[in-house]
Amino acid sequence: MSESVPPPDAPSTPGQEPAGVGHGLQGADPQAPQPAASPPTPGDVPRALPGPRPASPPTPGDAAMARAWSTGARAARQAGGRLEVPLAEADVLARAQAARAKMQRLLSSPTPFSGDDGAADPAVARALDALDAGNQPRHLLLERLWSALAASRVIVPVETHALPARTRPAGPTPGGKAPTHPVHTADASRDAATLAVELPDGHIALPVFTSVGAMLAWRADVRPVPVEPRRAAVVAYEHTDQLWVLDPGTRDLRLPRPAVVALAGGEDWVPSWRSTLIQDELTAQLSGLEGVTAVAFAPGQASELRILLRVDASAGRGAVADTLAACQEVLVNPAWGELIDTVELVPLPA
Structure with missing residues (x-):
């Protein structure tokens, strides 16, 4: 199925048959006398010259659209003015337009951590300082810390190539080489689960950091990704022993399992x-x-x-x-x- 644009009608001159009448129209009587065309009057609108109708130029910046128009213009020249765009190329054009619209929406939508400078949240920092000072009962300070964490953002580490079990489908790429490195998932918190650490008692915990500095003190070969605490808690619930270790390498603070479970469920933690x-x-x-x-x-x-x-x-x-x-x-x-x-x-x- 294709969309066709016919060429412009041939001009009508005295003593010449109009296009599409007589011998060129199936079912017409070739022996029948043809009426003579009347000469044009001064008020008639001039007809277009014969030949293919030029294609409109492509939209700037749209490579797929340019290819479709180029192919269509070439087909128009070969068909004597009929501009035909096959469905496959029309589909490429539609996909390109949809992808461009999606990218525009993504770029225009605000991100929750666009202004994050990587420093620890002030409320979290105060709760940790109070915990280090030890001037109050530890269990009360843990509750205060949990409340501060739940209302802030945390940082999870992601390796350059996470999730070794997930690889791209086999086969050559457009460049002719088959990729050998693993790929990321769409969720940075899940990628962080590959860096889960083993605690002294044998349990596995998700490493979670309060600042970029604390993360780099642990490992300098990972990149920081700010996430909402609830999302990091859900990943810890699904991929570890439902535990967080806060700032491993410098603080090594284990957040109690019920606190992580409550955070993952969006509930208040009742110790x-x-x-x-x-x-x-x-x-x-x-x-x-x-x-x-x-x-x-x-x-x-x-x-x-x-x-x-x-x-x-x-x-x-x-x-x-x-x-x-x-x-x-x-x-x-x-x-x-x-x-x-x-x-x-x-x-x-x-």
Whole structure:
């Protein structure tokens, strides 16, 4: 299917048949007498000279459009004035116009981090300074830090060629060479998951930085990409052990798993040390064990939550050891993984 533009009509002169009448029209009687054309009057509009109609020039800067018009003009000359553009070339032209329109939309849309200078967010910096000073309880400072992080932006590192498992399709490129390097995904946070770090306890965490300087102190061969904290939390949830390590190499601060999970879900983080729902469920499960007479909770220092257990020691050390083992069995249930990061059991004599 193609679009045709016929050539201009031939001029009508005295004693000559008009174009498309008589012998050139299928079904006409060639023996029938032809009426003589009347001579033109002074008021008639002059007719165009015979020959191909020139094609309009291409739009400047559109290579695909120029190729289509060039091919169409050449076809017009060969066909005696019929300008035909095959569908394949019309499709190329439409794709080029759509791609140009998309690029214009992308360039005109504002980016959320266009003015980012790479420095740490002031609220995050203040929360980290307070955490370093240690003048307040650590668990309260962690909550303050989480709130500052959730309202700011973070920086994730991306290698030059991330995701080694994802490569371009095999086959030569327009330049004649097959690409051998891996490609990025459309999500810089997912690319950062390839740089996940192993913590001392064996867990895998996503490296997240508060500033470009902190990232370069860790590795100088990566490039910084600012992202929204929730997006980085979603990637940590999907591709690591649901953990962040903040400023690895200089600070190595592990953000508790429930804090990352809450951030990924767009929810407020309610730490286990002040969550009545978590504490009530733990109390119900632990109090039912033989030898446990009371359960209490407190914020941990090295851990997230400290559980204080009153254990009946009248049956001897063996019975106390069995009671503590039963308590640990309750706590290793994977269902607690997204609610409590780390737990410290503190047995107290009844």
